[in-house]
Amino acid sequence: MDSFTHFNEQGRAKMVDISEKKQTSRSAVAVTQVKMTKLAFDQVQAGKVGKGDVLAVAQVAAIMAAKQTSNIVPMCHPLSLTGVDIRFDLEATDQEGLIKVEAEVKTTGKTGVEMEALTAASVCALTIYDMCKAIDKDMVIGPTYVTSKTGGKSGDYHRNPTKGGA
Template identity: 65%
Template sequence: MDLTHFNEQGRAKMVDVSEKDVTSRTAVARTTVTMAPETLARIKEGRIGKGDVLAVASVAGVMAAKKTSDIIPMCHPLPLTGIDIHFSDNGNDELYIEGTVKTTGKTGVEMEALTAVSAAALTVYDMCKALQKDMVIGPTRLESKTGGKSGDYSREA
């Protein structure tokens, strides 16, 4: 497989997508924040002094997805058509964050989905660090993507 982010001199470049077809594209990413059961319980009960952790983390995820090309050097700025952040947990010590990002364009939104869940997880950490500093973020992974020349991908497949 050729690496497309390098020019003939071996230097980094932004991939030229001008000849690619416009297609509907979706990416779903997921991460985990592992914490003490008391920390998770306080998040779910709304007993964190800085406010509603999940509401703020959701907004952070949306904002981060929209700014991905500002922080990941070779990402194209994309007109995102949808961003959705969902939270679930194992009832004990793990908070799961899933982000779905959509666009209609010439390149995919995998990086936007991964950035969204990463920023949401970092926001959870930031809002809860006074209570617990040893929370662990990850693994962070792409779960699925649709559209584009390379076709669909699903981690489960």
């Protein structure tokens, strides 16, 4: 690709015209993680965090965020999502806990949902942080990245596991 698709002939930002693209089934999966103290992790797992059920609230926040992506990422197209699923994997050692987040987003449309999946995963992690910060201000979020996407002109993508990450 010789030119940037998000710039017009004057070099100014533009939203890409997708009117000629075909509608296809599309999906994307993004992941992130939140590393925290064992104390905070244990309280999340036991449902003892003062602000409520951390994972339930984070899951709803992630779904809401996916639906609002075009309102916060300037060049994203508003999309009609057909599905958003948030999954958690909780791991602990003697010293720390790790909450892994996987966000899967689906649509039938003219453009992909990678940004919606990344937004969902990110807001999920931010919500976990917000709800647990009174217990652990040293939490670490990330890395955050797309693991796969399907559909569209560029075809399917599956991240090479040797690239590292969560």
